[in-house]
Amino acid sequence: MSLLLHGALLVVACSTVLCLYRIVMGPSVPDRIVAFDAFSTNLAAVVVLLVMRDGLVELIDVVLVLTILGFVGTMAIAKYIKKGDIVD
Amino acid sequence: MNALVPLPILLSLATAIVTIFLGRSLRGKIVVSLGGGGATFVTALFLLWTVWSRGPVVHAMGSWPPPFGIILVADLLSSGIVLLASGVAMVALCYSVGYVEEEGQRLAYHPLFHLLMMGIYGAFLTGDIFNLFVFFEILLISSYALVAFAGEDYQLEASLKYATINLIASAAFLLAVGGLYGVMGTLNMADLSLKIRQLHDAGPLPTIFLLFVAVFGVKASIFPFYFWLPDAHSSAPTPISAMLSGILIKVGAYSILRVSSVIFVPLWPDVQTWILTLAAITMVIGACGALAQSDVKRLLAYSSVGQMGYIILGLGIGTPLALVSTLLFIVNHALAKAMLFLMAGVVIEATGTRDMGGMGGLARQMPWTAGAFLVGVMAIAGVPPLFGFFAKFLLITAAIEAGYGFLAALAAGLAIVTLWYLFAAWQQIFWREGNGHALHAPPRLMKGPGFVLAGVIVVGTVFLNPVVNFLRNVEAQMRQPANYVTAVFEEVSHRSGPSEESK
Amino acid sequence: MTDLLAGLLIVIGTFFLAVGSIGLIRFPDVLCRMQATTKTTTLGACTIFLAAALKFGYSPIALKSILALWFLLLTAPAGAHMIARAAYRGRVPLATHRMVADDLKEVVERSAYLSEHNIDL
Amino acid sequence: MILLLVVLLCPFVAAALTPLLARYLGTRTGWWAAAVALGNTLALLSLLPPILHGATVQYTLSWIPVLDANLTLMADGLGLFFALLISFAGCLIMAYGRFYLDPREQHGKFFAYMLLFMGSMLGVVLTDNLIALFVFWELTSLSSFLLIGFWDDREASRYGATKALLITASGGMAMLIGFILLHQVTGSWELQSILHQGDVIRASSLYLPILGLVFLGCMTKSAQTPFHIWLPNAMEAPTPVSAYLHSATMVKAGLYLVARLHPVLSGTEAWVYLVAGVGMLTLCVGGFLALAQDDLKALLAYSTVSQLGLIMALYGLGTAQGVVAGSFHLMNHAAFKAALFLCVGMVEHETGTRRLSQLGGLWGAMPWTGVFTLVAAAAMAGLPPLGGFVSKELFYEATLQVPEPGVRTLFPILAVVGSAFTFAYSLRLVYGVFFGKPGHPPKHPHEAPLGMRWSPLILAACNPLFGLWPAPVDHFLLEPMAAGILREVVHVHLALWHGFGLPLVMSAVTIAAGLVLYPAWARIQQWQGDVFSRVSLDAAYDGSLHVLSRSGRDVSLALQSGILRRYLLWIFSFLSLLVLSTFIWDRVSVVPVEARSVLSYEGILLVLTIVTSIAVVLAPRPLPAVILLGGVGYLVGILFILLYAPDLALTQILIETVSLILFLLVIYRLPPFIPEHASPGRLLRDGLFATMVGGAVAAVILATAGQGYFPSIAEFFLRESVPGGGGRNVVNVILIDFRGYDTLGEVTVLAIALLGVFTLLARKDTR
Amino acid sequence: MKTQKLWILTVLLAVVWCFLSGGFTLANFLMGLLMGTLTLVCFRPFFPWQPSPRRLLQKVPAFVRYVPRFVYELIKANLQVAYLALHPQMPIRPGIIAFRTRHRSPLGITLLANSITLTPGTLTMDVSSDGHTLYIHTLDIAHPEEVREGIRQGLEDYTVEVAD
Amino acid sequence: MRRPTTLIAEIVTRWAFPVIFLFALYLLLAGHNNPGGGFIAGVMTAAALTLQYVVFGMREVQRVTRSSYLGLVALGLTFALGTGLGSLVLGWGFLKSGILHLTLPIFGEVEVVSAVVFDVGVFFIVVGVTVTIISLLGREAA
Amino acid sequence: MTTLLAMTIGTLFATGTFLVLRRNALKVIIGLSLISHGANLVLVTSGGFAGNRPPIIGPGGVGYVDPLPQALVLTAIVISFGVTAFMVVLLYRLYQRTGTVDMDQIRRLRG
Ligand code: NA
Ligand code: NA
Secondary structure, eight states, X not given: OHHHHHHHHHHHHHHHHHHHHHXXXXXXXXXXXXXXXXXXXXXXXXXXXXXXXXXOGGGHHHHHHHXXXXXXXXXXXXXXXXXXXXXX | OGGGTTHHHHHHHHHHHXXXXXXXXXXXXXXXHHHHHHHHHHHHHHHHHHHHHHOOEEEEGGGOOTTTSOEEEEOHXXXXXXXXXXXXXXXXXXXXXXXXXXXXXXXXHHHHHXXXXXXXXXXXXXXXXXXXXXXXXXXXXXXXXXHTTTOOHHHHHHHHHHHHHHHHHHHHHHHHHHHHHHHHSOOBHHHHHXXXXXXXXXXXXXXXXXXXXXXXXXXXXXXXXXXXXXXXXXXXXXXXXXHIIIIIHHHHHHHHHHIIIIISGGGHHHHHHHHHHHHHHHHHHHHHHHHTOOBHHHHHHHHHXXXXXXXXXXXXXXXXXXXXXXXXXXXXXXHHHHXXXXXXXXXXXXXXXXXXXXXXXXXXXXXXXXXXXXXXXXXXXXXXXXXXXXXXXXXXXXXXXXXXXXXXXXXXXXXXXXXXXXXXXXXXXXXXXXXXXXXXXXXXXXXXXXXXXXXXXXXXHHTHHHHHHHHHHHHHHHHOHHHHHHHHHHHHHHOOOHHHHHO | OHHHXXXXXXXXXXXXXXXXXXXXXXXXXXXXXXXXXXXXXXXHHHHHHHHHHHHHXXXXXXXXXXXXXXXXXXXXXXXXXXXXXXXXXXXXOOOGGGXXXXXXXXXXXXXXXXXXXXXXX | OHHHHHHHHHHHHHHHHHHHHHHHHGGGHHHHHHHHHHHHHHHHHTTHHHHXXXXXXXXXXXXXXXXXXXXXXXXXXXXXXXXXXXXXXXXXXXXXXXHHSOTTSOHHHHHXXXXXXXXXXXXXXXXXXXXXXXXHHHHHHHHHHHHHTTSTTSHXXXXXXXXXXXXXXXXXXXXXXXXXXHHHHHSOSBHXXXXXXXXXXXXXXXXXXXXXXXXXXXXXXXXXXTGGGHHHHHTTSOHXXXXXXXXXXXXXXXXXXXHHTHHHHXXXXXXXXXXXXXXXXXXXXXXXXXXXXXBHHHHHHHHHHHHHHHHHHHHHTOSHXXXXXXXXHHHHHHHHHHHHHHHHHHHHHHHSOOBGGGOOOOTTTOHHHHHHHHXXXXXXXXXXXXXXXXXXXXXXXXXXXXXXXXXXXXXHHHHHHHHHHHHHHHHXXXXXXXXXXXXXXXXXXXXXXXXXXXXXXXXXXXXXXXXXXXXXXXXXXXXXXXXHHHTSOXXXXXXXXXXXXXXXXXXXXXXXXXXXXXXXXXXXXXXXXHHHHHOOHHHHHHHHHHHHHHHHHHHHHHHOOSOHHHHHHHHHHHHHHHHHHHHHTSOOOOOOOOOSOOOHHHHHHHHHHHHHHHXXXXXXXXXXXXXXXXXXXXXXXXXXXXXXXXXXXXXXXXXXXHHHHHHHHHHTTSOOOOOOOOOHXXXXXXXXXXXXXXXXXXXXXXXXXXXXXXOOTHHXXXXXXXXXXXXXXXXXXXXXXXXXXXXXXXXXXXXXXXXXXXXXXXXXXXX | OOGGGGHHHHHHHHHHHHHHHTSOOHHHHHHHHHHHHHHHHHXXXXXXXXXXXXXXXXXXXXXXXXXXXHHHHHHHHHHHHHHHHHSSSOOOBOEEEEEEOSOOSHHHHHHHXXXXXXXXXXXXXXXXXXXOEEEEEESBOSOHHHXXXXXXXXXXXXXXXXXX | OOOSSOHHHHHHHHHHHHHHHHHHHHHHXXXXXXXXXXXXXXXXXXXXXXXXXXXXXXXXXXXXXXXXXXXXXXXXXXHHHHHHHHHHHTTSOTTOOOEEEEEETTXXXXXXXXXXXXXXXXXXXXXXXXXXXXXXXXXXXX | XXXXXXXXXXXXXXXXXXXXXXXXXXXXXXXXXXXXXXXXXXXXXXXXXXXXXXXXXXXXXXOBOOHHHHHHHHHHHHHHHHHHHHHHHXXXXXXXXXXXXXXTTOOXXXX
């Protein structure tokens, strides 16, 4: 199980890197937001995996927070992007 | 009695809260604000009296014993400077009532002022290095807000630059605190003092000490960290300029004094050369800047840079005499520079310009203002018999005695330059033929405070002996960090709170 | 048994997360990329949440995982919808050469026209 | 004796009262001031008897005993002489001033300053404590500043005031350092004690610095070449001020101090060469300059310079004879020069001009003034039977008996040359004003009012008195004074007729040479004009101030460029320099403590953080930059999880989201990133700086993190959290209990931020 | 106002509270009721939705039918995306189609829209201001009407029963 | 009236909001024993309110809440200062926390820590500050 | 861990510094945020990495990491948030009044 979790963490961490690639490369702002959203979801998964690996009950709140804030953040960015900002 | 120690801080906070609650009621805000300032001043008096008669007083927050809980320590140095700060603050507050426009006072002026004071008192009183960071931030952010208070372009600009530079300093502060904690495992200054004395190998502590000096140097506006000062001090609303120049920059000097006299005592030689070098450059820079100014507030601001150079120089020389001179400089500059700013505000109000070229001939219409301004000019320039002279005199003596002939000569030479630009400024403002414009009479509340400070300077000169004697006691107490440490740890045995019961 | 199931779910979840990210990289325009993330990334995360719930049984972790799962399912589509809308209205270049239909174009152009001329219907 | 204190404080108190009294007294304020001075004179006279018996009068008022800075008052012959001079001259000149000042002038201010000066000057000569002496010394400079600038609407007055202040204060500063060194050698600030330690001082390695620095102070105050340049500009002051401060008293403060320190500093070659040398030089330079002046007050100013040089030279000879001669000439000079100033004042008052080129033939219109001037000028020229003649003879005699061989021939020659100039300009003064062609003054000349004539009369009358009947002077003034200087009993016997000798020959030569020089004044004037238009000490003074202020402006403009980035470059580079220096000089070692290895995914996350933060830098627009910043924040939150800090992770992620929204709300209104137009060189430089900062920070971390020289206090928190704080989340218990004070501060910061934002946004007006 | 009907919301919130506090105990539930009430008191106007308990009960069977259908579509969707994302040629025919929905309640529209987003190849992009037309981005359109029909039968039939 | 966002966003937000707020309350109350605390709860609440602003628009939310958050800040500061001063007046020194052990019928053994009041003060301040700043800026941006 | 973290923090400081040295004031503020992230990480790093469970007292009470730096960082995070918020608004106002965010043009105060 621990090995599996370690592997899973590795894969998800790499997947996070891919999200980052999209955040950095865009090309458009909505691309970045989508990537950002995926990024935070991936991070939530990372945390859950960590929780499972170490049995740290205390960290589970972080998952909820990440999920919630991913949503809040996405909504906010989606609302406040300007036309001029959409395309780089 | 120990409960007296946190009172200046808490009173300021309470005053701020009440003034927030008062919403837009102008009269109520003014009454509460002045009342709170006055109460703080009285508390500070009591505190100093207590410390004078009983020795250092320590208050453990939450009754957690040091080094675990945060403690506030009132020794002669801290309680003395708290009194000084609260006095100047009271004067500046009275001035503010006449100076700050009604809308500003209805907005957040009063709470911000008291929160600034809270930060200042906290920084002076705390005995915990991280808590010092917190209070620094309190005083800094309120000063950013106050500098930008009237919302003019140049104020916003000054505030932004001021904040940027100080944010970097804050990061460096955290770096230093982190380093210190990593090495020493504690944050309490007294505990640090004890532990550092036990060390045989200083390890990375010199690095940390220098970082602290640099961080506090930003607050004290030492070269090359002073860039924010001319902008911020000249742009702020006048009573805030008075507070910033009079009191706030002293926090930096005070903190250097604290960490070097309590915590890093054995490491002093590692930083002394740096401090002396930077202080010397700071003195020169301040003089250079002041020579170039035609804006009266900017001139005063640069003069503050130069004066900080003197203050830090005395601190760097570090002999008892030098430290007494530094303390005397602090007192002198706090009173005189605050007064000069306040009077500059009066003059600006009267003439409607900050450019000294546009003033002139005011001595005829405003002889008392001219006189008070002259007292301030003399005090800063160190013209006898005012005690600014004695600060300068002691500093030069100390430098010579310690073998820093060059620094003594530099200090003396720059004193002449200071004399020159200040007297020239005074002449420009008060002499010459007036430009014939009708003067706008400033409210009485703006003139009175300056006269009070001028009076304090004159009376202080007459009764200089008790002042110097007090400062020598302050210095003697500072020189014996053991007293400080003992006072802090005696606290443990004295207290018995609920935590004892639970053990 | 639960461990085995949880392990399986972890594998599935991880797989979908990875796929979501790959889709995010590979798809030609923002709307297609969104298709990848809203579905696969959300499902991947949900699967892993479920795995945690399964692994820890009736426990605070499980309950919170389920809550997080529910929350994710509730909000992810709404978020995607908001982004897609903003993207389209902000005229993000789409892979139009591959698009076979666009029913929204006319509507958006009309509303843009209305708002440009300050017409409030 | 407390009388001493009364005498000293009386002028100060009177000065403070004067502005108030002036409201009632109006133009009669001068009488009040003169009365104060007269009272002082009488009081001081009452001290004469004990001092004649060789005693000193003392009184100590402790001021700052902890610094040994007390008001130790001491009157001996020297001090009392000066005090009498100051009070008596003050009395006469203030009485004169009452008429001199226009009724519309600010009498209150004028006499308040005059009294302030009188008190300060009395302080200089009556204190025994060097610190107190310095205090009064500087106060005389200050009051001189205020008095020169009395007509502050005149540019020249302000210039003169500043010049006098700067030069005398600079010298004062040097003198202060000299005093400090003197204190180091002798261990005392009291002259009583210092004056006993002549041998110690002369033997000390600090002797030369002390001599040089203290003498620098005396030179500036007494307008010795090359610091004489302030005195002519000081003539912009009202004439009573010139008479009082700039001829009779203040400029003699330097002489006083030289005399006072004579016992301990003289007796070396350095003393003679320096003091007498400077004095002689000043004598000649002053005379040479005086002859060519057109402005009467400028003529008198340079003449004062010259005469002060003469006295300085006499004191510098280091002989008892020199001291006696110098003291006597000092007395004479006070009498004739003050009289001359007052006379010039009357001429100016009545004719409206001081220019020799506009004056002439006034003898008929102003006979009294003419007589006074003639007598005083004759005394200055050294003609018998006046006091000036006697003192000049003594001067010659003293120069002939210099012990130092190097100057034994030079000094007499210089003495004659200087005196010849004196003769010449005295002649020019009298002849140019009262005889010769009538001039064309702006006002129709007539005699000055009677009240104005009394003071010059008394002063001028002193001159024949000193020459014809010197015995009382010998006995009551000169002997105690010389005794005070030399600290031994001196017998003086002055006589008008000295018998034939070399001095008399020299006097004859002087008069002859003076008569030769007199007609040459116009050519000398032209020559001086030519030279000084190209090079002069005044130009050097102005130039150095100009250079100073311009370089100040250049430096501050270069540093305070207004460009934030430059400030930050300074700060960053210095911070890193400080940090890195310790790794080199203090040999701080970088040996990281590795308590934990890095797991693969942890590594990835850390690298991801690094990459993301670099991506922030590369972001092309505000929005991506802000989103990437949020990404960094989230990643930092995840790092907190890796470091087992759930509270931190929560806080970090929350704060990051809220910050993101804040940024969004603002960049919604901000313009896009402007192109930086940064050259590759600048980018490289910034990159290097950034790397240096990052490296310094990393070095600090590696050197400190987890080094743990002592066990952390954290154990206490872990132990006490549940029993003492009632919570299992130790971080939270620390936050709201153990270190609740921090948290209180932290939320206060938030509240302040809000107040700040509130204020910023409440100001509705926009550009 | 229909304050009396708020209790059902309070109970729902209490359940959420139990999830949060890590267990369905009486103490937690009571605390949850308290907190739920607090929430409703503080932000009362944010909750215009007033469910009646009876209607809620009526919806249970529909909900039970909807959930498995939804999960099935969800898994199908993911496999499809995985296939498309990993396929070397990426055989997609994207496009945006308008879809008129039978839903009239906001809740129903939202439920449908979210379900569409989470299911195969479709993503709700926009909704017309009257709420009756959904604009759906589709990854692989063979024929627009086919897609519409798929949504109608695959999801809308079920969601209409649940929430309308 | 034009919608600031869309119907879907509004409905989802109506469902999400109470959960977020409850979660915030949970973090506030659990903070002494679990991750959380006044600050975290405060920001969480602020995030929830921000979500409302974003989705429903500034005007609508202000119509609904109507309250001044500046007062909330002052109230929070009063709480924080009050707990400190309370213990100071009682002679325990500033900010001394008291612990009360209670045994209640259903809840069992409950520990009431006075410091939690302080934490609640922190909560108020954080909510007030964050929401006010965001709404002020939002009003500017609108 | 220490070394890699030191590198990470160093990078945060370096990138922050680089951004702070840009002309655009927004970049400056973003740079400051990066620097404060770095500073917060410094604090948390300072205690070293002994321990492998969060400082929440539970059964089997050993192996907790040092809680004090965490508390300090929390305070520091909040403070830097407050200051950042203020600065962002300050920047906004400055832009409103001067029409520029170019720090090379915001230089009325000099000399
Ligand atoms: Na907490
Ligand atoms: Na907290």
